[in-house]
Amino acid sequence: MQSGNRxxxxxxxxxxxxxxxxxxARRVSFALSxxxxxxxxxxxxxxxxxxxxxDTLLKNNHGSIGPCAEYLTFAAARAExxxxxxxxxxxxxxxxxxxRMGDSSIAYQGYGRGLDIxxxxxxxxxxxxxxxPNLTVYLSLDVETAQQRxxxxxxxxxxxxxxxxDMILKIKQGFDAIMDKKETxxxxxxxxxxxxxxxxxxQKIIDCYxxxxxxxxxxxxxxx
Ligand code: TYD
Numbered sequence: 001m002q003s004g005n006r007x008x009x010x011x012x013x014x015x016x017x018x019x020x021x022x023x024x025a026r027r028v029s030f031a032l033s034x035x036x037x038x039x040x041x042x043x044x045x046x047x048x049x050x051x052x053x054x055d056t057l058l059k060n061n062h063g064s065i066g067p068c069a070e071y072l073t074f075a076a077a078r079a080e081x082x083x084x085x086x087x088x089x090x091x092x093x094x095x096x097x098x099x100r101m102g103d104s105s106i107a108y109q110g111y112g113r114g115l116d117i118x119x120x121x122x123x124x125x126x127x128x129x130x131x132x133p134n135l136t137v138y139l140s141l142d143v144e145t146a147q148q149r150x151x152x153x154x155x156x157x158x159x160x161x162x163x164x165x166d167m168i169l170k171i172k173q174g175f176d177a178i179m180d181k182k183e184t185x186x187x188x189x190x191x192x193x194x195x196x197x198x199x200x201x202x203q204k205i206i207d208c209y210x211x212x213x214x215x216x217x218x219x220x221x222x223x224x
Pocket of ligand 1: 017
């Protein structure tokens, strides 16, 4: 399928760890590509070379990094992601599927770690150049089921401590609040079958793509 002079659309996938968003994003990417749509499947923070380096740094800090520095590291990865991948792909008319984006920072660093949400929104807006995803696919899943999935996937010892559970609960409540407010969210029940989740999401994305033939998802692009 030709994108012609059509402007691309941006779709983000969000949810707590273990909700299944990466699996869903991959399945949706495969389905849309098979139908001939021009798709770019990417992720944050690890969507670019710099992003992968920052991801390694974040994963190796053993929880010692403060919430502000942690957020600004994710924001740096996001800035690079937008500059190198997202903005060019939008210009090329692609359907960009991003496994996590700005809402993850609001949920994890804002609701989870208590960083000022207005500050996160302001910096997100700057690094994303005012771009708002056309659609945010939110996989909602309860904390216990998500943890069971992570445990069986990684064959870790089951269960997790109270402190960690409370933190994930805050993040989940944060996601719920963000997605309830958002007009462009597609809220899905993470316990549904993958095939079903995929077909609902694919249809919604195709509708989005056709509804905005020359859509411009950037509000007022930031001038540097
Ligand atoms: P995740 O998508 O789970 O990647 P991986 O497949 O490498 O595990 O993201 C990694 C973690 O980073 C996850 O726990 C969520 C967290 N995160 C934030 O805390 N803030 C952010 O802005 C982003 C993008 C991710």
